[in-house]
Amino acid sequence: MAATATTVTGAREQILNRIRDALGRDTDEIDIAALRARIARHPRHIEPAFDESPTQRLCAKLEAAAASVARVDTLAEVGAAVENYLQGNDLGRQLVCSGDALLQQIEWPPSLDLQRRVPLGADSVGITSALCAIAETGTLMLISGQQKPTSLNFLPDHHIVVLPLDQLVMRMEDAWDRLREEGAGMPRSVNFISGPSKTADVEQTVEYGAHGPRCLHVILVG
Amino acid sequence: MHPRSKFFEANATQALRQPSLQAALKQLEQGFVAGRAACYEAxxxxxxxxxxxxxxxxxxxxxxxxxxxxxxxxxxxxxxxxxxxxxxxxxxxxxxxxxxxxxxxxxxxxxxxxxxxxxxxxxxxxxxxxxxxxxxxxxxxxxxxxxxxxxxxxxxxxxxxxxxxxxxxxxxxxxxxxxxxxxxxxxxxxxxxxxxxxxxxxxxxxxxxxxxxxxxxxxxxxxxxxxxxxxxxxxxxxxxxxxxxxxxxxxxxxxxxxxxxxxxxxxxxxxxxxxxxxxxxxxxxxxxxxxxxxxxxxHRSEMLAGELRPMLRCIRCGACMNHCPVYGRVGGHAYGWIYPGPMGSVLTPVMLGLDEAGHLPNACSLNGRCATVCPVKIPLPQLLRTLRGRQHRRRLNSRTARMGLSIWAWIALRPRLYQSITRLAMSIMALLGRRQGRFRRMPLAGGWTRVRDLPAPQGSTFQAQWRQRRQQ
The missing domain is CATH 3.40.50.10420 (NagB/RpiA/CoA transferase-like)
Incomplete structure (x- = not known):
């Protein structure tokens, strides 16, 4: 591996020097402080306007992307909504659940067999919460963490997401601010999910359930 | 993959004869092109x-x-x-x-x-x-x-x-x-x-x-x-x-x-x-x-140095190829490497060399549809012209093309001579083609007339008509 290490170091300087030559300037001619200030300021750009209410827009966009949406008033009703979904889709009673704080608060009906673990290929239903949702595009934002395996968002055939409506933001830029407020830096994975998995690789025609969940079900609370 | 960009002409001819490819390419208009248009409108x-x-x-x-x-x-x-x-x-x-x-x-x-x-x-x-x-x-x-x-x-x-x-x-x-x-x-x-x-x-x-x-x-x-x-x-x-x-x-x-x-x-x-x-x-x-x-x-740092720098803005959306009339007929394989269409016609010659991919910048009518739809406003036709220029200066195009271009450039740099020659040529061609309104064969333009007719000019040049209109 020593040989590779040398090549790698050499390539780094070569590439950076070629870039500097191409730009016609030296390293010391760059105002690195100004660039870092731009990063720290992270200016927002053009944010498309929309008229609908954020909740309306979120639901409409999710449904247009073939996700299903259920609404309940309080967290106490989530358990019944999940039961409903499982029954309606003949999915049995077992589901893999992320261990995040919101789902821990819920009192689950005894009929459900909730397992808090990393999912396996054979698990058919997973349930998670989301950090927030974005009204502009009808998108859920999920982050990884101790009790939040990323694979839970992709392996099971059915992905149920519980979202309190006070976590709905307007745009992706608001979602970044929300994440920055958490103060823990960039999580290992940030997944923006805007519908079930799909492909149009066979004759440009959409089929659902390519690799990830065939069905995405969102339970809005509030 | 082993590049086959050198054989663009043969590849394209073959592609035109594949009914399944032609059917797939036709779907592009109703699929990606219509989809983008709807997003644009909204x-x-x-x-x-x-x-x-x-x-x-x-x-x-x-x-x-x-x-x-x-x-x-x-x-x-x-x-x-x-x-x-x-x-x-x-x-x-x-x-x-x-x-x-x-x-x-x-x-x-x-x-x-x-x-x-x-x-x-x-x-x-x-x-x-x-x-x-x-x-x-x-x-x-x-x-x-x-x-x-x-x-x-x-x-x-x-x-x-x-x-x-x-x-x-x-x-x-x-x-x-x-x-x-x-x-x-x-x-x-x-x-x-x-x-x-x-x-x-x-x-x-x-x-x-x-x-x-x-x-x-x-x-x-x-x-x-x-x-x-x-x-x-x-x-x-x-x-x-x-x-x-x-x-x-x-x-x-x-x-x-x-x-x-x-x-x-x-x-x-x-x-x-x-x-x-x-x-x-x-x-x-x-x-x-x-x-x-x-x-x-x-080769990207090379592009950064020169006129091709805008190409480095590319976000690989494929809109340029979806909207390209050439890609729309011959498909991606004809381009002979992994990047097809207008973006590929810029990238392939840079990455593989103009001697390998010299056909690609020329496989374009400069209609400009790609630049119109490019989300990051890459002036693709201009970049393709830049590559054609390099090809000409490095004498990589055919001798006939080089000679033709040199003669044309010599004349075009002398506006009065250019105008009298074109005026004369247009009136002769209008006279010769007045009966049929088109030419089925034309010396020096065999590449055109072999597969289509050349419409006969109406007798007056663009510049003459322009001048006349401005006077009115």
Missing amino acids: LPEFEALRDRAEEVLNHTLENLDAYLLEYEARVIETGGQVHWASTADEARRIVVDICNQAGAGNVIRGKSMIGEEVGINDALEKAGFEVTETDLGEYILQLAEEPPSHIVAPAIHKTKDEISDLFHSRHRELGYHERLTERSALVAEARQVLREKFQQADVGITGANFLIAETGSNVIVTNEGNGDLSSTLPRVQIVTAAIDKVVPTLEDASLLLRLLGRSATGQEITAYTTFTTGPRRQTDADGPAEYHVVILDN
Whole structure:
């Protein structure tokens, strides 16, 4: 591996020097402080306007992307909504659940067999919460963490997401601010999910359930 | 892949005679083109977004070394490793070394054009690894042993019947015996086969739509979720990306994401947009233990120096090829390498040389549709003209073409002579063609008249008519 290490170091300087030559300037001619200030300021750009209410827009966009949406008033009703979904889709009673704080608060009906673990290929239903949702595009934002395996968002055939409506933001830029407020830096994975998995690789025609969940079900609370 | 850009003319002729390819290409208009048009109509801010994207990317390119170093520092801070590769060969060696060190057997790939550009699959297979493409389109092509023909929809040229046959013959060894004819059944079978590959893989290799200097993240945009499984399940993740993928902040990426899906497939946003940063943390429930990024130059720093710099703004949406009348007739394989259409006609000559790919900048009518739809406003026709100029100066075009151009240039630089010659020629041609209104044969223009008639001029030149109108 020593040989590779040398090549790698050499390539780094070569590439950076070629870039500097191409730009016609030296390293010391760059105002690195100004660039870092731009990063720290992270200016927002053009944010498309929309008229609908954020909740309306979120639901409409999710449904247009073939996700299903259920609404309940309080967290106490989530358990019944999940039961409903499982029954309606003949999915049995077992589901893999992320261990995040919101789902821990819920009192689950005894009929459900909730397992808090990393999912396996054979698990058919997973349930998670989301950090927030974005009204502009009808998108859920999920982050990884101790009790939040990323694979839970992709392996099971059915992905149920519980979202309190006070976590709905307007745009992706608001979602970044929300994440920055958490103060823990960039999580290992940030997944923006805007519908079930799909492909149009066979004759440009959409089929659902390519690799990830065939069905995405969102339970809005509030 | 072994380039075949030299044979563009023969490739194109062959493509025109393939009914299934022609049918697939016709669908582009109702699919991607109509989808983009609908998105454009629905978003009054579209042009403003294009302007801002151009600005942000120009700013990034002007400070590329600094932003790459910021990005590198963030990757290292989050526990990842950064490898730099000047050439495709170096990139291949780095990836093979990482896989060797990881003691890997099985490698899975999420679709990436950089992977195609450097030929990662071949290198890994030669080194003894089992490599599986996980994007459905790329997987189909891997089974068929064909290169992609579109950068977003790689298997766009394949019919359902061809895919049925392919799966039937190649999945038999895995215990699938039925020949499936339903689209949904084909997708389901591929899902099942690839699920196993995901679970067995030691290394997952993906590309990056963007790299973020602010956080050291890489961004992957997919509809299938294959990129996400590839970067979550294996023990080692490798991201292959080129130097032009870096953008300063998360907000800059959000700006470009608004343009990417809309321009590519007519989607406001794809099903999955994923930002991954470093290996799994101690507090993470899953994710890879190792995270590597291979940053590739491969002639891009050359482009940065000259008139081709705008090409480095490209976000690989494919809108230029979807809207190109030449691509729309001949498809991607005719271009002979992995980047087809207008963007490929700029990139391929730079990466493989004008002697190999000299046909490509000429396979264009300069109609300008590509530049009109490009989300980051790359003046593609102008870049193609730049390459034609280089070709002429390096005497790579045919002697006849060079002589013709030299004569034309000599005359065109003398306006009065030019006007009298064209005036004379137009009146003679109008006289000769007055009966039929067209010419079926024309000396020196055999390339035109062999396949179509040349309309006869009406007698007066454009310049004469222009002058007359201005006088009125």
